[in-house]
Amino acid sequence: MEGLEVTVLLGLTILTGALLAPRLRLALPLVLVIIGLALGFVPALREIQLPPETVLLLFLPVMLFWESLTTSLRAIRRDFRYILPMSTLLVVVSAFAVAGIGLLFGLPWETALILGAAVAPPDATAVAALGRLLPRRMFMKLKAESLTNDGTALVLYAIGISLAVGGHITPLSVTWSVIVSYLGGIAAGVAVAALAFLLLRAVSSTIVINTALLLVPFVAFLLAELITASGVLAVVVAGVIIAYVSPTVTTAQSRRQAESAWPFGVFLLNGALFVLIGLEVQYVVHQISAGAIGRLVLVTLAVWVALLIVRYLFQLLSVPFYQRTGPRPPRGVRARSRVLSTFAGMRGAVSLAIALSVPAGAVAGGALDGRDEIVFVTAGVILLSLLVQGTLLPAIVRWARIPADQGEVEEYELAERTISGAALSALDDLAVRFEVSDDVRDRIRFEGYQMLEYANARTLAREQALVDAEVKALDEMLGQPDPLAAGTEPEQDASGSDGIPSGGIGSDGIGSDGIGGEPIAADEQGTAGGSAPRRTLIEGATLQMIATSEDVDLLQRSPLVRHEEFTRLKLGLLDRKREVLLGLRRSGTVDDLVVRRISARLDLEQLRLQGLEDFD
DSSP states (O other), X not given: OOHHHHHHHHHHHHHHHHHHHHHHTOOHHHHHHHHHHHHTTSHHHHTOOOOHHHXXXXXXXXXXXXXXXXXXXXXXXXXXXXXXXXXTHHHHHHHXXXXXXXXXXXXXHHHHHHHHHHHSSOOHHHHHXXXXXXXXXXXXXXXXXXXXXXXXXXXXXXXHHXXXXXXXXXXXXXXXXXXXXXXXXXXXXXHHHHHHHHHHHHOOOHHHHHHHHHHHHHHHHHHHHHTTSOHHHHHHHHHHHHHHHHHHHSOHHHHHHHHHHHHHHHHHHHHHHHHHHHHHHHHHHHHSOHHXXXXXXXXHHHHHHHHHHHHHHXXXXXXXXXXXOSOOOOHHHHHXXXXXXXXXXXXXXXXXXXXXXXXXXXXXXXXXXXXXXXXXXXXXXXXXXXXXXXXXHHHHHHHHTOOOOOHHHXXXXXXXXXXXXXXXXXXXXXXXXXXXXXXXHHHHHHHHHHHHHHHHHHHHHHHHHHHHHHHXXXXXXXXXXXXXXXXXXXXXXXXXXXXXXXXXXXXXXXXTTSSTTOOOOTTTTTOGGGOOOOEEEOTTSOOEEESOOTTOOTTSSOHHHHHHHHHHHXXXXXXXXXXXXXXXXXXXXXXXXXXXXXXXXXXXXXXXXXXXGGOO
């Protein structure tokens, strides 16, 4: 098929999956894999083969960079003693366990080791697509593990290829490969992130900023490959650094554009990859003789089960070495958490890329057999991972009954109240600096106190809801339901049905007397001086002054002047909020993802104040 036809087919397939997934109540990746399997029954479609370098050099950098941008650096530091062994030792143990199973089923040792390297690492894109139901901390640990374990798998893959073609492997060469892979990848990521920081700090154009960000993952991957280091690790390191420095070197406009473009691009790449996985399974099935398929199916099932068992046992045996940062959960909760983490470790893009990268037939230095078997088993493990583990994951999450983690919500509320309080404290100084009149300053102070009261009330309401839920659960356990719990409704005060003062705070946190903080003067409302609204058409022009008042003195403080003052002071307050917010992040008080959420809201408020005409 031609490239345009393949592109249209993939686009229509992704669109169809997106329409069907909500109706079938299945995760979109699962639906796309199933559609890919169905399309594979058409011989012409089955021949669609994606070159392995395309997956490795086009898909992975973009998807891994985005996942790195949305990963918490504080979570990585906090759980580093968990992430490090899971991304190194577990990958090695899993690879050799799979290699042992391959030997039992008659695969050559070198082929079995390559297979183990391919299926050992859980994949960050699969985890991100299917792991959103997990508790927040577990999701972040698994995501960080999946982002950093690919370097170990690629080192094992290189060792397996070298052994298969008759190369000489020594402990020293293996150690050197690991050092170059990890340290070289980290160095490449740091170098590219530093260059990007210097460039972004010197420019302010939205297009230039986001073009530079788009190039970062590809440049990092290329630089690492040139020094035979881990390109995957270079992309991850660069992404984590860029995510940390981004608020200080990018603009609100560029961040909002990136927040819209990157998720959409990653969604399309992810969708195309899951469809191609289904097609690849059909392709390798038709490439292998019927007599060998039964044996390879057994190998696939044995490898998949072995990966689950190894992951669970590794977590169980390494518990004494983990650093505990909070109260120890009950034993039953810990056991269920390990089961949940085991099923959440799914294989995906990296495993497929490694399997497809295996040379076919003769290569430099010797001959390599067994590529079809490696691709078949790898694709089968990915398929089982997505269809079985992904389908069972919601039920396992409910069975695990992991206590709800309110930490992120509490940090979000704390950060909101802290930055609001800091902005109010700096209001008088900012008003003097920006030469703002007292009436504008007092109006903004009133709105600020309203927002602060709303934030406090929302926190109290959430805490009360948690208490009420606990009381209700206790009553149901005792078989004595609270008679007051049913049929009652929360009292409403005169301020509004939801406790928000009428005319005060809107649904977006903005005063109802303006959009985006823009004041509407009493003169513009036609209420000043009791004069009726009227419309004036200026001769020779198309400008209309609607709902004006004869009592407005344009020689004094006009609505335009007050609006300019209002905008200047509001922007100054936003800068103060960002400064305090980043200080909370530096101190470790709030998480990076909380900072990201609040920064997005502040950016939207800034764009409303500045207007779309100042977008670039």
